[in-house]
Amino acid sequence: MISDFVVIGAGIAGASVAARLSESGQVVLLEREERPGYHTTGRSAAFFTVNYGNQVIRDLTAASRHFFLNPPEGFAKHPLMSPRGILTIARADQQKEYYSNLAEARAATEEIIELTVDDAVQLFPTLRRDYVVFAHYEPGLYMDVDQIHGGYLQQMVLRGGKLICDADVRSLNFSEGVWKAVTPNGAYTAPILVNAAGAWADEIASLAGVKPVGLNPMRRTVIIFSGSAGVNLDDAPMVIDVDEQFYFKPEAGKILASPADETPSPPCDVQPEELDIAVTIERIQLATNMEIGQVEHKWAGLRSFVSDRTPVVGFDPDHEGFFWLAGQGGYGIMTSPAMADAAATLATRRTWPEDLIRNGVNADQLAPSRAALLNSNKKNV
Numbered sequence: 001m002i003s004d005f006v007v008i009g010a011g012i013a014g015a016s017v018a019a020r021l022s023e024s025g026q027v028v029l030l031e032r033e034e035r036p037g038y039h040t041t042g043r044s045a046a047f048f049t050v051n052y053g054n055q056v057i058r059d060l061t062a063a064s065r066h067f068f069l070n071p072p073e074g075f076a077k078h079p080l081m082s083p084r085g086i087l088t089i090a091r092a093d094q095q096k097e098y099y100s101n102l103a104e105a106r107a108a109t110e111e112i113i114e115l116t117v118d119d120a121v122q123l124f125p126t127l128r129r130d131y132v133v134f135a136h137y138e139p140g141l142y143m144d145v146d147q148i149h150g151g152y153l154q155q156m157v158l159r160g161g162k163l164i165c166d167a168d169v170r171s172l173n174f175s176e177g178v179w180k181a182v183t184p185n186g187a188y189t190a191p192i193l194v195n196a197a198g199a200w201a202d203e204i205a206s207l208a209g210v211k212p213v214g215l216n217p218m219r220r221t222v223i224i225f226s227g228s229a230g231v232n233l234d235d236a237p238m239v240i241d242v243d244e245q246f247y248f249k250p251e252a253g254k255i256l257a258s259p260a261d262e263t264p265s266p267p268c269d270v271q272p273e274e275l276d277i278a279v280t281i282e283r284i285q286l287a288t289n290m291e292i293g294q295v296e297h298k299w300a301g302l303r304s305f306v307s308d309r310t311p312v313v314g315f316d317p318d319h320e321g322f323f324w325l326a327g328q329g330g331y332g333i334m335t336s337p338a339m340a341d342a343a344a345t346l347a348t349r350r351t352w353p354e355d356l357i358r359n360g361v362n363a364d365q366l367a368p369s370r371a372a373l374l375n376s377n378k379k380n381v
Helices: 012-021 055-069 092-108 117-123 145-158 198-207 274-287 336-347 354-358 371-379
Strands: 005-008 027-030 081-083 086-090 113-115 134-138 141-143 162-164 171-175 178-183 186-190 192-195 216-225 238-241 247-251 254-258 297-305 312-315 322-326
Touching (some): 005 178, 012 027, 012 192
Parallel strands (some): 005 192
Antiparallel strands (some): 247 254
């Protein structure tokens, strides 16, 4: 049986676009692992802010807000987002970077509040007064990744879509207007093949005989530890260094922290390295009074970027029916509604959505054939 769409990759990108495409036809969603969202999606720190990423990312994020605050009926049992402030801090020697960040933040949202050191310490009591000199606050939002990801998958299935796990794509070929994906769990065919394979998207392209877009998977490390005894941080904000040298936030009675590292890595089941864990601990202890005795949990995930750090969405210019949905970097979850909207619109060749127009997003910014991407790939040849 020929489906209308075969989507490769059941992380947030694949799940969200599969949900949208299932409104228009039969969808098969292929996942190489035994469960969806095993890699990047399942390892996300998950917060929502329009003050993050380049301008295209910020516009996609703004266009996604309404969906998260007002999801379709039956999409989730509980709210998809809950209040969690974001506190950006800086040392005295980061003054220039701080005021640059403050200007960018205020350009993105009117909700930015500049704070005194006393204000910052009141919000996160374990911050060191001799470390923090500058601070600003944004009323951000915490995202329930499991509910969001599960909601998309449920939408797709309820509309007749099929999720096939343990379906590592071994070969791809195109014949008589139809793509065929061969996996250990069978062969699946459709005229449109959506490549939402995350860090593996370039490898999938190579299997199909399609020129890669130049993805660069980057490892990010995360640790969990207990906060300071006797200090209740449950309602404290997420804290981010102005140069993104670290971030930390309360997480289910513990503290989740990262050095915000971007270490090049091949596509793989990436694991944290001890050096990065040590760097995380050192940076957190310099900025706070928290004593990190034992790391209770640690993991790493891959964030994949192309050269201009803007997602790649659209049909490949040289291969009929091969559709790119890749390069979301660390922004895939918070931009997923707008990205899925853009991808489904382009894949079904419909009129560009008014909500994306209103937020300044256009198809050319995301296109696989955009000049910035083509020029970068020429330099790397």
